Amino acid sequence: MLNVPTALARPDRLSDSLYRALETRIRAGSIQPGEKLPSEKQLAFEFAVSRAVVREAMSRLKAEGYVESRQGAGAFVTPRPGAAIFRLSRSGPRAPGTLSEVFELRLIVEGEAAALAALRRRAGDLADMRSHIDNMERALGLGEDATMADDAFHRAVAQATGNALVGRFIEFLGGHLSESRAPTWSAEGHAQGRAHAAADEHRRLVDAIAAGDAARARAVARAHVLRAAERLGLSLPVTGPTQQNTNDAIEET
């Protein structure tokens, strides 16, 4: 019997349990926005834990935007609890259908970002992208890891959109998919030509952006993401279960 090195589930910390209990109460509306939570002393008694545990749970609730506390007054549920942060996985790290959903979101944002970049890129942006592609191919020629150069390239594209928020979001999505790039940039992927193929796609993307051709940039970027999804064995129903609409087909070309 072979075991995947799964981090074995440790017994929960008390503060984790309490955090989940309170988070559930708030999400369920059992404690409404603006309402005051029970005092720390009361919660400590209610859950039979020490006040230190309560304070740690509260600290986490505060960090995630569920509650705010005022010294002397108490702790209150925020107007829109939990709306301050966005996580990919609500709780479980790796649900089955989740990964394809992430790729679909990435498909949307990276495609539009490429289109925006084509419309707004400045000369410096193009120079950056090209220099990163050069670095990438140099690394590939030496058989080194080109992951860093790949990262830098995508950052340069995001930078060219002129929208820092879009750039940060793309980076956020990409960070959760680092495993997905392994088959491309690993030694194996390099030997099988996947790395060079990816580098070619990058060149086509920067060409479209340089030409100011938003539609082509979007198509190339989407194809790039789709290819990455395919390498993981994911089938994205991009066109949906129904037949593709003819009006929409124009830009998917």
Place this chain on the structure above:
Amino acid sequence: MLNVPTALARPDRLSDSLYRALETRIRAGSIQPGEKLPSEKQLAFEFAVSRAVVREAMSRLKAEGYVESRQGAGAFVTPRPGAAIFRLSRSGPRAPGTLSEVFELRLIVEGEAAALAALRRRAGDLADMRSHIDNMERALGLGEDATMADDAFHRAVAQATGNALVGRFIEFLGGHLSESRAPTWSAEGHAQGRAHAAADEHRRLVDAIAAGDAARARAVARAHVLRAAERLGLSLPVTGPTQQNTNDAIEET
């Protein structure tokens, strides 16, 4: 002199300061991923605070995915610190250029979500949207607040995409823009016909989705978001500073 009820800045809690100090160290790479943080006792001495303060700062760092701790071993920086969550505002709540960036991101995602909904909607989804529009117009007729119905409608659209992640992200973005909808649904907006205009836009959107016309659904949704931005006095450079590309114009129609 009239004062806006601005929540006056209170002096920072000690744990907040310590949190920022550690977060900065980690972001700057001063403590590398995988590395072990100083022990709680050491940090307490170093910053001249009690261990309770240190533990609260650590609790927040853990909640936001910067560090993980193992009892008996110590606390370690995660492989990709801070990559677990996404926030709109890195620190300051309301930077000037930020709002338009949020709207642009919303433009992208809501537009594509509408297109996806047009391709994948099921009969039940359409029924939901229409019933929420009915609720909305009924509320408008009675002069009541239609904000809830508006929320429900947008949720139904997101639901029709078949991608729960996209739905959650749209909701996340929308939650940060609740103020932006006030001028639409307020009594004033109602009197000036903005509320009914928005309702009309909703009808056009559901028509496009029902027809399976992805391009039209996207265009209507984007126009809807643009209108909301205009009401806030934002000018989104959608087509970029340069002239719009002809290839891209096809789908913007």
Place this chain on the structure above:
DNA sequence: ACTCATAAAGTTGTCCGACAACCTGACCAC
């Protein structure tokens, strides 16, 4: 010299008690 069990030291998790800083509401004097 090597292996393996054991002990020791260090670290995080939890508990307790105490006081300071602060807010709220009731009470009281005017």
Place this chain on the structure above:
DNA sequence: GTGGTCAGGTTGTCGGACAACTTTATGAGT
């Protein structure tokens, strides 16, 4: 009624203590 004062409750911070656990060092046995 107005304004000030005070008492009680609540969060923020401190200090010490012990339990649960991990890592490292130690030493016995082979």
